[in-house]
Amino acid sequence: MKSDIQIARECQLKPIEEIAHQLHITDQELEPYGHYIGKVSHERMDPDKIAQSNLILVTAITPTKAGVGKTTVSIGLALGLNKIGKSAAVALREPSLGPCFGMKGGAAGGGYAQVLPMESINLHFTGDFHAITSAHNMITALLDNYIYQNRNSCEGLSEVLWKRVLDVNDRSLRNCITGLGGVGNGVPTETGFDITPASEIMAILCLASDLDDLRRRIDNILLGYTKTK
Structure with a gap:
């Protein structure tokens, strides 16, 4: 069984601009942080489009002994929805340094249901x-x-x-x-x-x-x- 860090390092990341374009986010609305992370302008929020979308909230899950909890379930759900052709994005709270540094399952999911680049997300992210x-x-x-x-x-x-x-x-x-x-x-x-x-x-x-x-x-x-x- 591969560890979380092994799975993360074997994955070929896509440039953040490519990810943004898949979500119809323009270069002007994207603020890159390196090659694989970026912020989106709050002006991108469209109340009319939000009203047409569905929100699935994952909350109050007791983690299993393997460390599977809200984050892993949320990421896996978003991956699954995209796999079957739905347009889905996952919104996670930024991880704290307290429980992470790659320990206690990390703070960006685990296994094949994790957000990358894991090291950058676990260590200050965008500040x-x-x-x-x-x-x-x-x-x-x-x-x-x-x-x-x-x-x-x-x-x-x-x-x-x-x-x-x-x-x-x-x-x-x-x-x-x-x-x-x-x-x-x-x-x-x-x-x-x-x-x-x-x-x-x-x-x-x-x-x-x-x-x-x-x-x-x-x-x-x-x-x-x-x-x-």
Whole structure:
């Protein structure tokens, strides 16, 4: 039985432009990341065509001992539909670095039901997760500065609801204390790190309907409570 990585490396990949053309995506709508990965402009979304299509949602599957779960089933289903002549594409959540690095079955499917190039997908992909992590932690840095500047005023925070995020599920960082080393390094605070997919920024990005809605939702994030709440 071949391993996932053996199957992946034996497969001859098609250029991303060829894949895009099969889906009627023009070169102007495609933003390539190397030879085999690319992003599609959100302007490509057509509500009328979406209304004419069918969506099959695969969710809440308990993985088997062989590692077969939602991702593998979704990929296999899309491959099967295309095999019988249907026009189908699979939409998967970008894998996190936490459970992957080629371990625990990988994060791009498995066996002959996997998305390639596996190594690139497992290691940062197009950088979107990094952008989410950076945006979330920038808010954290601004929040810490607010706490520091208002530590002796009634506008200071009595409770903080916001943690940092990291795209690795590091148990040792789930709960920690920041701001040690003197007053110049901030206010000592009990905090911790969540994994990036659990970030509120990630949830907002998934739920936002457009850029204006994205901004509105970010503006409404609750970071903590002031002493005068």
